[in-house]
Amino acid sequence: MKFKHLSIILLGITSLFTSAQEVNTPIKKTNFFTENTTVQLRSQFSIGGASPLGLPREIRAIKSYNPTLQLGIETNFTKWFSAEHKWGIRTGLRVEGKGMKTESRVKDYLTQINYNGSQVKGNFTGEVRTEVRNTYLTIPLLATYNINKQWGVYGGLYFSTAIDKAFGGHVHNGYLRQTNPTGQKLIFEGDKKAEYDFSNEVNNFQWGTQLGAEWKLNNNFLLFGDLTYGFNSLLDNDFEAISFSMHNIYLNIGFGYQF
Amino acid sequence: MRINHLFQALVLATTFIFTSCIKDEAENNEADIEMANIGKEFLLTAPIVSNDKVTFRVSKSLDLTKVAPEFKLTPGATIVPANGSARDFSNGPLTYEVFSESKQWSKTYKVEFINAEISTIYHFDKFREVAGGFYGNDYYHVFYETQLDDATHEEKELFEWASGNIGYAMTDGSEENAKKPENFPTAATTEGFIGTGLKLTTQSTAPLGPIMGSPLAAGNLFLGEFDLSTAVSKPLKGTKFGMDFNYEPTILRGFFKYKRGDNFEINNTEKNKITEDRWDAYAILFEAGIDDFLFGDHDFKDDKIVSIARIPKELKIETNTWTLFEIPFEYVEGKTYDANKKYKLALVFSSSEEGSLFNGAIGSTLYIDEVEILKN
Numbered sequence: 001m002k003f004k005h006l007s008i009i010l011l012g013i014t015s016l017f018t019s020a021q022e023v024n025t026p027i028k029k030t031n032f033f034t035e036n037t038t039v040q041l042r043s044q045f046s047i048g049g050a051s052p053l054g055l056p057r058e059i060r061a062i063k064s065y066n067p068t069l070q071l072g073i074e075t076n077f078t079k080w081f082s083a084e085h086k087w088g089i090r091t092g093l094r095v096e097g098k099g100m101k102t103e104s105r106v107k108d109y110l111t112q113i114n115y116n117g118s119q120v121k122g123n124f125t126g127e128v129r130t131e132v133r134n135t136y137l138t139i140p141l142l143a144t145y146n147i148n149k150q151w152g153v154y155g156g157l158y159f160s161t162a163i164d165k166a167f168g169g170h171v172h173n174g175y176l177r178q179t180n181p182t183g184q185k186l187i188f189e190g191d192k193k194a195e196y197d198f199s200n201e202v203n204n205f206q207w208g209t210q211l212g213a214e215w216k217l218n219n220n221f222l223l224f225g226d227l228t229y230g231f232n233s234l235l236d237n238d239f240e241a242i243s244f245s246m247h248n249i250y251l252n253i254g255f256g257y258q259f
Numbered sequence: 260m261r262i263n264h265l266f267q268a269l270v271l272a273t274t275f276i277f278t279s280c281i282k283d284e285a286e287n288n289e290a291d292i293e294m295a296n297i298g299k300e301f302l303l304t305a306p307i308v309s310n311d312k313v314t315f316r317v318s319k320s321l322d323l324t325k326v327a328p329e330f331k332l333t334p335g336a337t338i339v340p341a342n343g344s345a346r347d348f349s350n351g352p353l354t355y356e357v358f359s360e361s362k363q364w365s366k367t368y369k370v371e372f373i374n375a376e377i378s379t380i381y382h383f384d385k386f387r388e389v390a391g392g393f394y395g396n397d398y399y400h401v402f403y404e405t406q407l408d409d410a411t412h413e414e415k416e417l418f419e420w421a422s423g424n425i426g427y428a429m430t431d432g433s434e435e436n437a438k439k440p441e442n443f444p445t446a447a448t449t450e451g452f453i454g455t456g457l458k459l460t461t462q463s464t465a466p467l468g469p470i471m472g473s474p475l476a477a478g479n480l481f482l483g484e485f486d487l488s489t490a491v492s493k494p495l496k497g498t499k500f501g502m503d504f505n506y507e508p509t510i511l512r513g514f515f516k517y518k519r520g521d522n523f524e525i526n527n528t529e530k531n532k533i534t535e536d537r538w539d540a541y542a543i544l545f546e547a548g549i550d551d552f553l554f555g556d557h558d559f560k561d562d563k564i565v566s567i568a569r570i571p572k573e574l575k576i577e578t579n580t581w582t583l584f585e586i587p588f589e590y591v592e593g594k595t596y597d598a599n600k601k602y603k604l605a606l607v608f609s610s611s612e613e614g615s616l617f618n619g620a621i622g623s624t625l626y627i628d629e630v631e632i633l634k635n
Contacts, residue, residue, distance in 0.1 A: 054280055054282075055280045055281055055282060056282070057282045057283070057284065057285040058285070059281065060281065060284065061281065062281075107284065107285070108285065108287075108288050108289075115393070115429065116429055116430045116464075118392075118393040118394075118429065120393050123288070175488070177289065178393065180364065181288035181289050181290070181359065181363075181364050182288075182289065182290050182291075182310075182359075182364050182365070182366040183310070184310050184487065184488070185291075185310065185488040186487070186488055186491045187488045187489060187491055187492055188491060188492055189492045189493075190492050190493070192491060192492035
C-alpha cells in the first residue's frame with residue numbers, strides 16, 4: 001500500500017519534469033530549466049538510527065542493533081552555473097524510510113509505558129527494545145561541485161515531512177519505578193513486558209544537513225553515498241517521557257541514473 | 260556477496276561507535292529499604308517491607324523502648340537516623356529517611372513494631388480508605404484488626420488484612436473513571452452480621468484486564484501480604500499467605516451469605532474442576548520459619564501443611580440469610596501439632612473458588628462476618 005503511494009508520487013514527479021521539458025523545448029530560447037541542467041533518479045538504502053548526541057548515562061549497553069531495510073527513492077534536478085558543470089545547485093524530492101531496531105540495557109531511564117491501558121510514567125531499569133520506522137517526504141537543497149569527470153560532491157540542507165510514523169517497543173527484564181526513582185516498584189520478568197508507543201510524538205517536520213559524494217560509472221550510471229543529520233529532535237520537544245533528545249543520523253548509499 | 264560484507268561492516272562500525280560512547284554509570288537514584296532486620300530470636304515473621312513502610316512482628320520479649328533495627332538499603336544509599344541506632348518504638352511507629360546515593364532523591368519510611376500475637380476473633384469492623392491506582396484517585400478499603408492494650412487501655416493495631424485491591428486499582432486505564440471502594444473486589448459493607456462486615460465481589464477487569472491475561476478478579480481477603488511488585492509478572496507469587504500463629508487451631512467458625520453470578524467464565528480449562536461458581540474459605544496451619552509462606556499456587560499440597568479447615572462443598576451454597584459455618588481443622592496424614600515448633604496460619608476468603616485460575620462469574624458476591632478461630 002505504502003509502495004503504491006510512493007510510486008504514484010514518483011510517477012507524478014517524473015511526468016512533471018517530462019512535461020516541463022516538452023513544453024519548453026519548442027521555444028528555442030535559452031531557458032533556465034533546459035540549459036546546463038541534469039536530472040537524476042536515485043535509489044538508496046539507509047543505515048543509521050535515532051540517536052542522542054552522545055549516549056546519555058541512562059543507557060548502559062547496546063545489546064543489539066539492526067538497521068533494518070530502509071529504502072528511499074529520489075528524483076532531483078541540478079542547475080549548473082556554467083557549461084563546464086563545475087558548480088551547481090540541486091533540489092528534488094525524495095521518499096525515504098528511516099528506521100532501526102535496538103535492544104539496550106538501561107538504568108533509571110525515564111519513560112512512559114502502557115500498563116493495563118494506563119499511561120504510566122516512571123524510571124525503568126532493565127532492557128528496552130526500540131523499533132523506529134518512519135517514512136519521510138524530503139526536499140534537499142544542495143550545492144554541487146564536480147571535482148572531475150567522475151567525482152562530484154554535494155552538501156546542503158534538507159527539509160522533511162513525516163508521512164508515516166512509528167516509534168515504539170517494549171520494556172522487559174527489569175523494573176519500573178512509578179513516577180520517580182522512589183515510586184512503587186513494578187517488576188517485569190519472564191514473559192512479562194510493557195509496551196510503549198511514542199509514534200504520535202514523532203515530529204512531523206525534520207530538517208538537517210546532508211553531505212555526500214557521487215561517482216559516475218559512465219555517462220548515465222552513478223554510485224553515491226551521503227550522510228544526513230537532523231538538526232531538530234526526532235520526538236516533540238515538549239514530550240517529557242524521554243529525558244534526552246534524539247536525532248536522525250543516517251548514512252545513505254545507493255545508485256542513480258542521470259538523464 | 261561483497262555488498263553483504265560491506266553491510267555487515269557498516270552495522271558493526273555503527274554498533275561500535277554507539278557502544279564506545281557508553282558513559283560512566285550514574286550514581287543510584289533509588290532510596291529503598293530492601294530488607295530489614297533485628298535479632299532473629301525476636302522476629303515472629305519476616306519483616307514486611309513495602310515501598311514506604313516496614314512492619315516488624317516481634318515477640319513480647321523484645322524491649323520496645325530500645326530497639327536498633329538494621330536496614331539493607333539500595334547500594335550507596337544512606338539512612339537517617341543511622342543504621343543500628345537504638346530508638347524507642349514503644350509509643351508507636353517512627354519515621355526514617357533514606358537518601359539515594361546521588362542525594363537527588365529521598366524517601367520517608369514508617370517503621371512499626373507490633374509485639375502482640377494476632378487475634379483469633381475477626382469482626383471486620385475496622386477499615387481505612389486508601390488511595391491507589393496510577394493516578395492516585397482510586398479509593399479502596401483496607402481492613403485491620405485491633406486489640407485493647409493491657410497497659411494503656413487504648414486500641415492498638417494488631418495487623419492489616421491483605422487483599423488484591425492494590426493490584427485491581429491498576430487495571431483501569433482511564434484517569435476520569437476513578438473507582439470508589441464499593442467498585443473494588445474487596446470492600447467493607449454496612450450490612451454486616453454485627454456492625455460492618457466483609458463484602459467480596461468477583462469483578463471484571465475489562466476492558467483492559469483481558470489483554471493482560473487477567474480477565475476477572477475475585478474478591479479476596481487473607482492473612483499475609485500482597486506483594487504488588489512481584490504480582491505484576493507472577494500474580495500467584497504475589498499473594499503470600501501466612502501469619503505467625505502459635506496455637507493449635509481446632510475450628511474455623513463464622514457467618515456468610517452468598518449469591519453467585521450468572522455466567523461462569525472458564526479461562527483456565529486445564530485445572531478447572533467446577534461447573535458453576537462457588538465461594539471458598541479455608542484456614543491452613545503450616546510449619547514455617549520466619550521466611551516461609553504459602554503462595555497463591557499452593558493447591559493444598561505443600562509439605563509444610565499440618566492441618567486444614569476448608570468449607571465443604573455442601574456449604575458452598577447460595578443464601579441470602581446469614582448462615583453459620585463451623586469447620587474442624589483436619590490433620591494432614593502423619594502430622595501433629597508440636598508446641599515447640601514455629602507455625603503460621605493462612606486464612607483466606609474468596610468470592611470465587613477458582614479465582615486464582617481466573618475462573619469465576621462476574622457478580623458473585625460473598626459476605627463474611629464474625630469469624631473466629633477456636634484453639635486448644
